[in-house]
Amino acid sequence: MQVNPKILKQKFEKSMPKYNENASVQREMAELLVNNLIKNAGQTFTQILELGSGTGLLTEFIADKLSYEHLTCNDIVEKSKSYLDKIVKNYTFIAGNSMKIKPSVHFDLIISNAMFQWFSSLPAALEYYSRMLNKNGVIAFSTFSGGNFNEIRSALGLSLDYLSVDGIKEALKKDFEPLELLAYTKTLDFASPLELLAHLKNTGVNSLSAKKMTFAEVKSFCDCIIENDGIAKLTYAPVIVIARKK
Ligand SMILES: C[S@@+](CC[C@H](N)C(=O)[O-])C[C@H]1O[C@@H](n2cnc3c(N)ncnc32)[C@H](O)[C@@H]1O
Numbered sequence: 606m607q608v609n610p611k612i613l614k615q616k617f618e619k620s621m622p623k624y625n626e627n628a629s630v631q632r633e634m635a636e637l638l639v640n641n642l643i644k645n646a647g648q649t650f651t652q653i654l655e656l657g658s659g660t661g662l663l664t665e666f667i668a669d670k671l672s673y674e675h676l677t678c679n680d681i682v683e684k685s686k687s688y689l690d691k692i693v694k695n696y697t698f699i700a701g702n703s704m705k706i707k708p709s710v711h712f713d714l715i716i717s718n719a720m721f722q723w724f725s726s727l728p729a730a731l732e733y734y735s736r737m738l739n740k741n742g743v744i745a746f747s748t749f750s751g752g753n754f755n756e757i758r759s760a761l762g763l764s765l766d767y768l769s770v771d772g773i774k775e776a777l778k779k780d781f782e783p784l785e786l787l788a789y790t791k792t793l794d795f796a797s798p799l800e801l802l803a804h805l806k807n808t809g810v811n812s813l814s815a816k817k818m819t820f821a822e823v824k825s826f827c828d829c830i831i832e833n834d835g836i837a838k839l840t841y842a843p844v845i846v847i848a849r850k851k
Contacts, residue, residue: 608723608765610681610702613809617659618682620809624660627807628719630791630841634747635663635718637787637845639670642716642745645784645847648672650714654737655679656703656746657720660688667716668693677712679703704733711739719843721748722765727776735780735850742850744781748773750788752842754810760829761822770844781848788844798827798837805839 625632642648651674658664658678667676676696678689683700699706703717704724715734724730727748734744751767768776770788777783795801802823818826830837 608725613723614681616806617809618684620807621660621682621684621688623807624809625662627804628662630793630843631719631808632662633791634843634845635666637843638663638716638718638745638747639666641785641787641845641847642714642743643670646714646743646745646849650712650743651675652710652712652739653677653714653716654708654712656715656717656734657681657723658685658689660685661692663716663718664689664692671714673714675710677708677710679706704730708737711742712737713739713742715742715744715746717746719747719749721746722753722767727768727773728779731776731780738850740850743784743847744850745847747843747845750842750844752790752840755840756830756838757805760826767842773844773846777846777848780851782851784847784849786844786846788842790840790842792838792840795837795839797835798830799823801830801837801839802826 648670649672653667653673653676655664655667655676655678658680664678676693677699678696679699681702686698689698699708715738721727721730749767751769753767770786774783774786795804832838
């Protein structure tokens with residue numbers, strides 16, 4: 606399923622006030638991403654570009670654990686800057702679609718947490734960012750693979766076209782040498798299907814559709830997703846990728 610960038614922008618902007626308290630999986634991914642980056646490529650980079658910085662969950666780990674000369678952050682939502690201003694000083698913020706930005710410098714590290722799944726073509730995105738990297742530059746990103754939100758796909762038939770881990774490897778092949786790919790799953794339990802829907806809204810994941818669900822759709826979703834004990838489950842399938850430009 607393709608995503609309209611206008612809808613994505615609106616939904617993420619709306620989710621920001623409640624994002625941090627709901628995004629436990631994304632916070633864990635951000636920490637794993639930075640730890641795996643350090644393990645495979647060290648912690649010192651001259652110029653860093655962070656894509657899809659949002660409320661700054663990953664930015665906090667970058668500021669705490671990496672050493673750099675200059676950090677540039679980007680998000681399609683301009684309001685991201687007001688969150689980042691509280692986390693980092695002396696950084697550059699570029700507002701706009703990350704597939705259209707034209708930074709004036711090249712980078713040693715391009716890093717992004719829980720955003721690359723929104724690209725309609727991962728190979729095209731990787732080619733675009735490979736041109737922004739210096740020789741031997743590193744790309745470190747987390748995304749989601751097939752199996753992500755299987756429960757939603759079954760109940761609503763609504764899903765992004767997630768790549769498999771092999772599909773991600775294939776996309777890297779042209780411009781990058783993979784240093785590490787780590788895939789895992791994490792299932793969250795919600796006390797009711799409505800709590801699960803609120804979680805999706807508060808993390809911006811409801812960007813797939815502009816329409817509000819009708820009462821009948823909400824009821825059919827609840828009937829479909831609820832388990833015998835009343836609990837509703839949501840499975841995340843994150844992938845952490847560290848790769849070096851060839
Ligand atoms: C799930 S949030 C992740 C935010 C943050 N990286 C974190 O670790 O929590 C995805 C972010 O990517 C941004 N985003 C999605 N597509 C984008 C694009 N094409 N260009 C720039 N930002 C984008 C959204 O606005 C949102 O802030």
